[in-house]
Amino acid sequence: MKIKTLLYENIRLQKIKWKLYPQNPILKSPCFTPLIADPSLILNTESPDGKFHLFCHTLFGIHRYESNNGFKWNSGKLLFRHGMRPFVYKENNIFYLLYERYTPFQIVFSWFSSWKWNSHIEIRASKDLKTWSFPK
DSSP states (O other), rough: OOOOHHHHHHHHHHHHOOOTTTSSSSSOOTOOSSOOOOEEETOOOOOHHHHHEEEEEOOSEEEEEEEEESSSSOEEEEEEEEEEEEEEEETTTTEEEEEEEEEEEEHHHHTTTTTTOEEEEEEEEEEEEEEEEEOO
């Protein structure tokens, strides 16, 4: 059997049902920004404090949210400005956060067709998911 077939068969046997609740999303975008996007999650079993940690971006930059159960999240904290598309992973008990860094006001000016996008990838390290190294 193909892997794809096995996955579909496993889901069918478990009778998993997904239901959307637009009136009650897990996370809403912060004030003054219409979006919250590109989530990257560390499960409670992987985190040093036993909590879920979710990293995502808004128009302002990279945010980190915490949750005890994975459904109810705190109000979040802006970690780094001018960053987007975070990806976090753990290796040898150190967490690494990769993200796209863009120049200030890049998002605002990117709506003009003549504006050239300018960005690069940065990486930071942390042992506790709260205090991060300088970017490399």
